[in-house]
Amino acid sequence: MLTPKLRVRAALSLGGVVAMLLALVALPVPAAQAKPTETPSLAPVMLVLDASGSMNEPDPSGGTKMEAARKALKEVIDGLPKEAKVGLTVYGSKVDTNAPGACQDIEIVSEVGALDATSMKGIVDGLTAQGSTPIGSALQKANEGLPKEGPRSMVLISDGIDTCAPPEPCQVASDLAGQGVDLTLHAVGFDVDDAAREQLRCIADAGRGQYVDVTDAETLKDKLPILTEKALRSYEAQGIPVTGTETKNGAPELQPGQYLDTLNSSETRYYTLTVPQGMTVYAAATQIRPSSEGSGGTDATYIDLKLINRDDEECANDREVTSDSNWEAHNTAAVSSEMTKDERCYNKDGKYYLRIERGTSARSLGERQVEIMVAYELPVTKDQGESPKQVVELGSPSNPGQYVAGGSSFNDATELTGSGIYTDQVRFGEMLVYKVPLQWGQGLAYQVHYGNSPDSGSIANVETELYNPMRQTAALDVTDTTAYTGTSMSLKTIATPYVYHGNRKGDGAVGMASVAGNYYITVKLAHDAAEDSTGAVPVELTLTVDGKPVEAPKYKAIGDYTDGLMYTPLSAQDTDNSGDKASGSGGGDSSSNTAVVISVVAGGLGAIVVAGLLVWWYRNRRTS
Template sequence: MVRGRTAVWAAALGLVAGLPGVAYADGAAPGPLPTYRAADGAQAVEGKPSTADAPLIEAGNVYRDTLGPGERMYRLVLDKDGSDVYVSAVVRPAAGAKVSGGDGIDVEIMTTAGRSCPDSGGRANFGYDAYPIAAAGVRRGSEDEDCAPAGVYYAKVTRTSAKGYDQSPWPLEIKVQREPGRGPGAPTTAPGTWPSGAPALPGTEAVPRDGGTGFNDARALGAGVWRDEMRPGQTRFYRVPLDWGQQLGLGAELAAAKMTKTYGSASGGLTVSLYSPYRGLISDKDVSYDGKQAGITLEKTPPVTYENRFANDRTVQPVSLAGWYYVAVTMGAKVADFTEDAVPVPLTLRLDVAGAPVKGPAYQGSPAAGGFGVGDEDRAAAREGLTAPEAAEAAERHSTMRIVAGAGFGTGTVLLLVLGGWTLLGRRGRGPTAA
């Protein structure tokens, strides 16, 4: 009975939300893979091939569209306030879509004169499979003379697709985020050297945490060893809070699968991608998988510092904001050619977060409004393994409980006061007691 109560309380607190899915029953055919969870409240928009009719997109909002091969334009109206504005694009190919290694997406910020803002572009390419990928463009409001003035700008999202590969429109998610201008004393030059190289990854016992389908429901993780399960063609998303001064080390391993053939191998059988808090690609890597074992270790990131954005290295520039960093892990669809699809394959993630948080740069406003920074709620979400929707629900429950508790306390106090008043009036009405 006690164990039953414990399980109920754990579920109520959201602590069992991170457990991997139950294995399929013997002989049961596997169901379809979970689809990408789109952002709640995303506004429908239709990008245009020309700037003439480009729809307006604004900071703080998420938009949904579709994107075929070619360019789509979106309009931004920006202030001269020193802020940096990030526009990210996520494309979601259909399962089994045929893509080449040169296919991908670009995001670029442009002036009304058609000039690209300096270092504004971001790109992401597919590997051997079609899976959700993201790229981001940025307008630097302080450093870019061409793009500092107030006025109209354009975000150009381009999908490249080689002839003979999938040409159908794909769902597109656009997110616009604003980082306030820097205050006095903020750095303006690229950093020097930092501790780099392969991370020292932990070897502790793995704790179950199931990944999300995309950026919007990515499972929160902290430093440690985490266990999940994957099927061929599936991509799992996770998020890790990195504060100013911290570095992330990351390793992913696929264990043995249930083989259906004596031998098999899939190029790009395991792919790991790391994204910034504004969904800009930092790095990605893939290896082949033979159904027995595969592993990837990404070089640890530089410490999160504001000045990284001024570096020439494209893998350093995005590590310039405190906030949620996203990890996407993909198991190649061709693995199904030689393994049993109905039996998920164990995935192990090893995370090392090095360095103590340090004080961030001075801003002219709060970066939290743009989705940046690391707060106590974020650290709690990482400890408990909550997705963003689960964290929001937990915060709402906590707020409701506080209101109820406050209301209960208030009602009880009023009742005591009323009862006390009645007693006092009763005593006054009876007059002095006879001796």
């Protein structure tokens, strides 16, 4: 079975492109109740299109560049979520390049706001190319059309270098990014020469975004949507708002589902669970750490989760420790326990408590959001037994690599659709998240490769870790971390056995591969030791999914709980974090809120090395 561990991190540790970039970017009741969902908010995005005269040049695949851009933009618009807030700024479309005012020919033709796809596509159809290329001024104008606070992004599509400077585009990008850590600038070079490529890459680097090269209409159509999707994404914690209590007395009751609380430095909160006898309970606490925390220093923060009874006897515990010099976007502690009479903390009335404690460090002072996940699983009447093979072997896919845009959290993880090679980019101070659906009888193996850094002399921690659907991991068995010095390197292969219910009798990676559903892969590049590296590093993820799906185990019904694993997914919850928070007296009947049943089918280098040794030692300790 999964054994509680003290886990410590190392001490340092165009259609398709635009979509990818967009992706970057107290109730007086006794229990927290699930409500109809409200879709998580997306970061506002301003598309910035080059309509200069050079866009009338032939596209290598036929037609003109402008025709290709119009087609790609319309495909992006058709693929946008209805909740997306996307605007369009155009330069060079109305004044001839030799006419007065050519360098001021910049217009926000579609404001950032509620998406009107028909209107926006009509505007795109009416665009013509004829003028100059005032990129720096266009970025300033586009910024005026974005909100002044919160996550927001720009995606620039250009086929050439600025012809109107000053202002210098790279300096403008740096100035805009300096006004707020939540602004990101991405750039697409459409059949550009070396000088334009260098300038556009500089804009993306200064703006903490990504640069993507496209050579013709087809690659623009493929990559622009992916980049746009990435620009839309930003980590936003999700869950039913809840406020834990300082003691067990009056702690709010949590049903299966996902919740969101806010904990201050060194604060402890309690929550009540009512678990029927024989049920297995899973719980996880995920602490959100913004990239703006940076890195450096010898302090460490932690998230500590305990499942206890009213007498403070522990059923299970987990503590995730991360040093300040090894920033991560989110840290998760996870526990599970089968509530039978043989359990040391068994309580016949089924009343238990989650105790969550947030540690503090020099860089993590103040409040942080914590996602809390709760799930129940029925006892089985017919087990599948253990996996017939210890671990999946990593294959050698022959495909050239599918470009994807990794998510930023468990909530928006990008799905990898099967065996193959996937390519992405990761920035310093960024963690990407992917998910791989595994049915009963299936398993996975993967390996992460980091390419060369565009910044010389970079030193940072890199890490990958695998989590099961209950956000459980297995320390060294499914984790690899080391120092990245800016040159191409690979982490070790991570593999699971085939997923069987009986695996939970085992330890490490075997124990965690005991629940079917989405398995999560994180790929991290910590802040550079000198905190002066800004470029994006290419990453390649080789994945093998193997195994023939088998029949799910047979479960025994308990009360209103009738099928398998019970968990209220986000799609069935109210995740509006601005609404009333759930709080209460801790009473109530757990059966009053019927759970949704899901069929789960699916600093310097020396310091880094020393830190890695500390990680190995700590991760192999067991807590009582």
